Amino acid sequence: MGENRGWSGQATVDRLSRRSMLIFMLLALVAICTYLLLAGETSDERASAAEINYAGKRRMLSQRIGLLSAEYLRTQQAEELSELAAALRQIEDIHATLRHGDPQRGLRPPHSAELKARYQGPQGLDATMASFLALGSTLLRQASNGEDYRASAEALIHLSRGELLTALDQLVDLYQRESEASTDTLRLLLWCALLAGLGLFALAAFGVLRPLIAQVRHSLEEQEASETALRQAVEKNQLILQAAGEGIFGVDRNGRISFANPAATALLGRDSGQLGDLESHHAIMHGGGSCPICQVLADGGTPRRSEGQFSRPGNAADFPVEYTVAPRADGEGAVISFRDISEQRAAQAKLQRFQQRLVDAIEALDDAFTLFDSDDRLTQYNLRFTETFPLRGEVIRLGMRFSEFVRAIAEQQLYTVPDERLDDWIDERMAMHQRAEGSSEIPLGDGRWLRVTERRTREGGTLVIWSDVSDLKQARIAADQANQAKSEFMARMSHELRTPLNAILGFAQVLDHNGKTRLSADQQECVSHILLGGHHLLALINELLDLAAIEAGHLQVAMEEFALAPLLQECIALVSPQAADRQVRLTSADTAGVHVRGDGKRLKQVLLNLLSNGIKYNRVGGQLTLMLGQTTGGIRLSVADTGHGIAPDLARRVFLPFDRLGTSHGEGTGIGLSITRRMVELMGGQIGFDSELGVGTTFWIELDAATSESPIASRIPAPAAPAPEQPAPPALPCVVAIGLEAAETETLRLIVSTLRDIRLITAANLAEAHAVIAAQGCRAVVAEPALARQLLAELPSTDSRRPFVIALGERPLVHASEPRIHHWHPKPMKVREIARTLREATA
Incomplete structure (x- = not known):
């Protein structure tokens, strides 16, 4: 029924359009004809006015010529003769113009029979004007030649006042009569056009518009009925919106929210007015060029279903939603229905x-x-x-x-x-x-x-x-071999070191306590150094023999608080002879009043080992500096030498037992630094080093400060606390490998294949890695330490999208290591450990 009403209204409008077009065409035809007729009559009217004007000028010039001739007879002045010549030329031009016409000036030649008769013939104006002009020319010539011109002047005056004046007056009257006749014709045409227009308007009003108005009235009544039905449908839809459990809102073409149902306002935390005041729907959702709502507004098409995050005002967190965007049929916006899927996500x-x-x-x-x-x-x-x-x-x-x-x-x-x-x-x-x-x-x-x-x-x-079960079968053999090797090592060390050292200490004690022979002061000092060094060496041998106990976790430390200065003085005194022999200058920081917490015996062993190595691997004439610093809640002791330094590729082997870093000469067995690190760790501290080839090496240890106030805290500025890292937002499940060997990459690929919905992407360089991180949103990066540091240096520290970085290599035991590397994994790769780390990083 609605379609029939729409068709009837459209047919009425079509008929009205067709008839209006017909009336318009008739009116246009009448207007064109009237214009053409009026244009011709108006042109004739203008020409008649111009002709009357020129005829009047000609009559006035004829009188002026007569007056000028009379004045010249009386005064004989040359100026009057010149004016007479100009007037004659002017009247001649005007007469020629009236006689032959001038289209540019709107003048016509004589067109009526009466006008032509007045100009032509022996008695016509042309002959009279020719005689008049000839008399004027004769007068000018005679006056110029000094001849008698009186007869010519009198004849010219007589003609201008008599026959010529009469003929010119008659022509002026004739021009006026013809102009009046043209004006009457123009007035008649105007009346005809007016009557024709009124007739057409009457035809349009009673023959066309009145029936159509009746039809339009009927169409309006039908439209009112349709609007009533539409209003009822809108009310039903409004009830549906009010009762719907899902949030529903609409947006216009510009993305502004036009309406929202109660469920939408409740979920979004805003009423309808607040939602309508928003600039666009982006105020309640995260989107951009890939926003489904924007795509539907731009392209239309079929409804689109998507998931995203909607926001509430204030400090409330965003909540996940599932929503459908349906374009409006008129293309003026879209309707969005959504529901909160927080519980589903949970x-x-x-x-x-x-x-x-x-x-x-x-x-x-x-x-x-x-x-x-x-x-x-x-x-x-x-x-x-x-x-x-x-x-x-x-x-x-x-x-x-x-x-x-x-x-x-x-x-x-x-x-x-x-x-x-x-x-x-x-x-x-x-x-x-x-x-x-x-x-x-x-x-x-x-x-x-x-x-x-x-x-x-x-x-x-x-x-x-x-x-x-292979290890179970081989475990007993391996355990027996290890126990036998340890027993042989301990027996050999006890026999080869303790026996001669006890003899040395015995003879030194004899010299020290011999009352028969008094030693000089220098000799007594040397014997004291021998005893002091011997006892310390005996203690080192005993600790070396306890290496098995260290590895087994049986070695105990006695933690206490003690002053640092006496221990440092004793250590420096012990290594001073060795430094003097190598011509190495020893300098120490002021440690008066500084207390630390640790085991004094173990710390002394650690410092002696570091000082001895600093002298042993220093250059002749170099310098060894013992420095003091402060860390967060602790004390740092640094031993800096001016030796050759340690190559970067050897840095990870420094603390390995029995590893002399590829050197075949020098003292020691290569276990000193390994024991030193275990001692420091047992005291709850840390040890590391910084080295530069050709400059030197600085070994440092960090221990807890004593609980009592230490004067060093007022002399050494505390380091700034690291800024808290911002949590990274969730990204696509992807792991990026940079600069790994082929075998490592293949192993890592097998590891990643066991993770749920995680894939491995290999990057040949840092540029490819940055592109993958930006486009794919990776969760973790596995790289060599140097590449990991360079990658982190190029990523902003405040970037919330920074991935979990795993450095595949030995963690450098230096204080200034990269703090943003989340995990250090040594080589060769431990499969289960790195798999566990990747699961935590990509969860």
């Missing part, structure tokens, strides 16, 4: 945590774990599985059958199976797998043994666990 997060705990539990297993479904297809495995069976990534894949896996590892000769028995062995292995009743041990080709345990699941699948 449930998903809870489920994901449960799944992650399960994955963590599986990954924490020391055994290889796999799960096959009821179709005997691989559905899940841990990282230990890929370590146990190091096959290519395309061989081990989710969905492969157990039979395919067994054949693949057999063909790769991971098991000790002869080629001629391959098929039989696979059949036997499959039969055991189908039974899934217990455990069995299988030898590997590299000498290892695996215990295979298989169990059925409730869903009909199979759980398979491979346990490496």
Whole structure:
């Protein structure tokens, strides 16, 4: 019915348009005809006026010529003769113009028979004007030649006042009569045009408009009925909006919110007026060029469904929503319906945590774990599985059958199976797998043994666990060999070092306590140094013999608070002879009144070791400086030498036991720094070093300060507290590897393959890494330490999108190491440890 009413109204409007166009065309035709007629008559009217004007001028000039001739007869002045010549030329021009016409001036030649008769013939104006002009020319010539001109002048005056004047007056009257006749014709045409226009208007009013007005009135009544029905429909829709549980709001083409239902205002925390005052919908949601609402407003098309974050005013946090954007049919905006999915997200997060705990539990297993479904297809495995069976990534894949896996590892000769028995062995292995009743041990080709345990699941699948039992078989042999080596080492050190050292100490004590022979002061000082150094060396030997106890965690330290100055003086006194022998200058900071917490005996051993190394590896004539500094809540002691320095590639080997950094000469066995680090760590401190080739090396240790007030706190400025890091926003699940070797990359790829919805992207350089971080939103970066530092230096410290950075290398034991590196992982890569770290970083 509504369509019929719409069609009727449209037909009425179409008829009105067609008839109005017809009337308009008739009016336009009448107007054009009237214009053409009036234009011609108006042109004739203007020409008549111009002709009357010129005829009047001609008459006046004829009289002026007569007056000038009479005046010249009386005065004979040359000026009057010149004016007479000019007047004659002017009247001649005007007469020629009236006689022949001038289109530029709007003048016509004589067009009526009466005018032509007045100009032509022996008695016409042309002959009279010719006689008049000839008399004027004769007068001018005679006056110029000095001849008698009186007769010519009198004849000219007589003609201008008589016959010529009469003829010119008659012509002026004739021009006026013809102009009046033209004016009457023009007036008649105007009346005709007016009557024609009134007739057409009457026809339009009564013949066209009146019926159409009736039809329009009928259409308006139908429209009013349609509007009533529409109003009722709007009220029903309003009730639906009011009762809807989902939030619904509309936006115009500019993105401004035009309406919102109560559910939307409640969820958004704003009433309808506040929502309407917002500049655009971006005030309540995060968006931009990829905003689905903006895309629908720009392109239209079908409704779009998406998820996002909507915001509430104040300090309330954003909440996740699922919303649908539907374009309006008229293209003037869109309607958005949304619902809060916070509870759904929380449930998903809870489920994901449960799944992650399960994955963590599986990954924490020391055994290889796999799960096959009821179709005997691989559905899940841990990282230990890929370590146990190091096959290519395309061989081990989710969905492969157990039979395919067994054949693949057999063909790769991971098991000790002869080629001629391959098929039989696979059949036997499959039969055991189908039974899934217990455990069995299988030898590997590299000498290892695996215990295979298989169990059925409730869903009909199979759980398979491979346990490496090779270490159990070799553990006793390895333990016996280690104990024997330790016993031999301790026995040799006790016999080779303690015996001669006890003899040295005995003879020194004899010299020191010999009452028969008095030693000089210098000799007594030397004997004292021998005793002091010998006792210290004996203590070092005893501690060296306790290396096994250190590794086993049996060595104890006696923590106490003590003054630092006496201990430093004693250490300097002990190493002074060695420094003098090497011509190394010793300088020490003022430590008066400074107290630390630690084990004095162990700290003395640590400082003597560092000072001895600083002298031993210094250059001849160099300098060794003992410096004091303060850290947050502690004291730093630094020993700086001016030696050759340590190469960066050797830095990670400095604290390894029995490693002399590739040197074949020099003193010591290479365990001093290893024992030193363990001593410092047992006292709750830290040790590290800074080195520069060709400049020198500075070893430092950090210990806790004594709980009592220490004067050093007033002399050394405390370092600024590090600024708290901003939490990074969630990004796409991606791990980026930078500058790793091929084997490391492949191992890392296997690790990442066990993580849920995580992929590995390798970057050849830092530029590619930055592009991936910006575009992909990576969660973690694994790189060499130098590349990790450079990457962090190029990333803003306040950037919330900074990924979790893992430096693949030995952590530098220097105080100024990069604090923004989240995790240091030594080489070779420990698979389970880095897998656990990546799971935490990408969760």
